[in-house]
Amino acid sequence: xxxxxxxxxxxxxxxxxxxxxxxxxxxxxxxxxxxxxxxxxxxxxxxxxxxxxxxxxxxxxxxxxxxxxxxxxxxxxxxxxxxxxxxxxxxxxxxxxxxxxxxxxxxxxxxxxxxxxxxxxxxxxxxxxxxxxxxxxxxxxxxxxxxxxxxxxxxxxxxxxxxxxxxxxxxxxxxxxxxxxxxxxxxxxxxxxxxxxxxxxxxxxxxxxxxxxxxxxxxxxxxxxxxxxxxxxxxxxxxxxxxxxxxxxxxxxx
Amino acid sequence: xxxxxxxxxxxxxxxxxxxxxxxxxxxxxxxxxxxxxxxxxxxxxxxxxxxxxxxxxxxxxxxxxxxxxxxxxxxxxxxxxxxxxxxxxxxxxxxxxxxxxxxxxxxxxxxxxxxxxxxxxxxxxxxxxxxxxxxxxxxxxxxxxxxxxxxxxxxxxxxxxxxxxxxxxxxxxxxxxxxxxxxxxxxxxxxxxxxxxxxxxxxxxxxxxxxxxxxxxxxxxxxxxxxxxxxxxxxxxxxxxxxxxxxxxxxxxxxxxxxxxxxxxxxxxxxxxxxxxxxxxxxxxxxxxxxxxxxxxxxxxxxxxxxxxxxxxxxxxxxxxxxxxxxxxxxxxxxxxxxxxxxxxxxxxxxxxxxxxxxxxxxxxxxxxxxxxxxxxxxxxxxx
Numbered sequence: 001x002x003x004x005x006x007x008x009x010x011x012x013x014x015x016x017x018x019x020x021x022x023x024x025x026x027x028x029x030x031x032x033x034x035x036x037x038x039x040x041x042x043x044x045x046x047x048x049x050x051x052x053x054x055x056x057x058x059x060x061x062x063x064x065x066x067x068x069x070x071x072x073x074x075x076x077x078x079x080x081x082x083x084x085x086x087x088x089x090x091x092x093x094x095x096x097x098x099x100x101x102x103x104x105x106x107x108x109x110x111x112x113x114x115x116x117x118x119x120x121x122x123x124x125x126x127x128x129x130x131x132x133x134x135x136x137x138x139x140x141x142x143x144x145x146x147x148x149x150x151x152x153x154x155x156x157x158x159x160x161x162x163x164x165x166x167x168x169x170x171x172x173x174x175x176x177x178x179x180x181x182x183x184x185x186x187x188x189x190x191x192x193x194x195x196x197x198x199x200x201x202x203x204x205x206x207x208x209x210x211x212x213x214x215x216x217x218x219x220x221x222x223x224x225x226x227x228x229x230x231x232x233x234x235x236x237x238x239x240x241x242x243x244x245x246x247x248x249x250x251x252x253x254x
Numbered sequence: 255x256x257x258x259x260x261x262x263x264x265x266x267x268x269x270x271x272x273x274x275x276x277x278x279x280x281x282x283x284x285x286x287x288x289x290x291x292x293x294x295x296x297x298x299x300x301x302x303x304x305x306x307x308x309x310x311x312x313x314x315x316x317x318x319x320x321x322x323x324x325x326x327x328x329x330x331x332x333x334x335x336x337x338x339x340x341x342x343x344x345x346x347x348x349x350x351x352x353x354x355x356x357x358x359x360x361x362x363x364x365x366x367x368x369x370x371x372x373x374x375x376x377x378x379x380x381x382x383x384x385x386x387x388x389x390x391x392x393x394x395x396x397x398x399x400x401x402x403x404x405x406x407x408x409x410x411x412x413x414x415x416x417x418x419x420x421x422x423x424x425x426x427x428x429x430x431x432x433x434x435x436x437x438x439x440x441x442x443x444x445x446x447x448x449x450x451x452x453x454x455x456x457x458x459x460x461x462x463x464x465x466x467x468x469x470x471x472x473x474x475x476x477x478x479x480x481x482x483x484x485x486x487x488x489x490x491x492x493x494x495x496x497x498x499x500x501x502x503x504x505x506x507x508x509x510x511x512x513x514x515x516x517x518x519x520x521x522x523x524x525x526x527x528x529x530x531x532x533x534x535x536x537x538x539x540x541x542x543x544x545x546x547x548x549x550x551x552x553x554x555x556x557x558x559x560x561x562x563x564x565x566x567x568x569x570x571x572x573x574x575x576x577x578x579x580x581x582x583x584x585x586x587x588x589x590x591x592x593x594x595x596x597x598x599x600x601x602x603x604x605x606x607x608x609x610x611x612x613x614x615x616x617x618x619x620x621x622x623x624x625x626x627x628x629x630x631x632x633x634x635x636x637x638x
Contacts, residue, residue, distance in 0.1 A: 092509035104517030
């Protein structure tokens, strides 16, 4: 078996008396889409925020690409190649597509020995176009403010940005929320495309049809524990619901 | 397959090209209304001013145009930094009083170093540095409290404007700072070009021709130094906002500060720089007023704060952040100055200026909002 890209070992995170994540171990392998399931308050967001550097675990460890990782800040995780796309997408709606793809990492041209530096708009536009093409995303215009784009298109911009900046693990939080049905399909299509390019994706969701549409494996959490981990083809909706509400639990002695 | 599907997504967007021709016309009008309004106003005054004065006065003369330029200089300088700050969804209410403080500081500095034996030009340079440094300190403190301690900008700059006002009045001992070397007048009033109309007239460059009486009355100063300096600063501001990373980050912070933070933009540092910038341009305005009147005044900027914010808003900068341009502020300031000058020349009582400017500000915002309605974008509410 190949080495896992991400390996979480016995991770625990507490907030005061509340144990949000309790002794969870989990591996994510290259080129797979894994779904992270659970009811509200199951601890999936907390677990993910430990991986993306928002929180620091109280116990346990996180290995990314075989190295033990300590992320003090989200920026540390991003530099290593862990990109998290939250529901608000972290896009500036008043800026255009290429400005958003390069947000915070703008390309610059230098004049007078670096004394004057201007934005290299052409280079950013060219690179953005290439990044979008690699994911087969087409927009009518890359120079319009993205507030005129639909929710699915904005999701696509956020994904293209992560891919352009060399994401080696993509975490997506409820990516199909608030989208119309046709747009949900496009986003799922993009997730498959990421997998085909070898980028593993962690999909946090409550939407079971999405899980069956794109994921290879899944993990269900309940009250901070991992209650099961399965191949998607080996389970079905009803069983997953039973895991999510606590009727089934693999860790419990039957 | 996927390519075709994504194309379908793209077509679902309510893009501008799907608008009907009448809507497109209204949209184009709403984008350039400020220019149109400025042009209409000039035409109006060109027609009415000679009528009211029975042909004795014309609106569009060299002298009047220069008067208008001199009048907008302080409004524009206060509005420039403000444009950056408001695009980043902030506000700086302290600029008027910072200008006053800078005027007093530069007057005191020039007087002190000149009396200590420094030649005129270096004294003026020291005055400039004192004005900008003093103003910059205020901006730095504002910025740190806003960015690091997360106090709303409105409150911080409201508070600091009272403090700055008090400091300016204390330093000037509540009186005009006089006793400055008379030579500094030239820096604040001389022009690049002098033009004497009519007989024995002509153009003179850089140095004022030594004339008196009739000839002096016929002499116009074209492009006084403060106007030239302001124009250079405006050009730099346009460049910075449109072409540099600093400008891009300013828009990003105003558009979505959360996104700016998460994409690694040094937001706190940027916000502090913006308030320093805003104060510094106000400081330059104060310095120029000291040169122009050969005196420092602790109240010179009081009335200018609201005019400068009005110019920024008429120019299309959104108070909710993320949108606007330096050119817009320039037009806004021009509209205010043309309006004020024209109404005076029509012998309209001065108080009407306030009423008219107030109406223009509100109409400007209404026009911007109607644009949002047309392109089907939700008009942004106040930041939460």
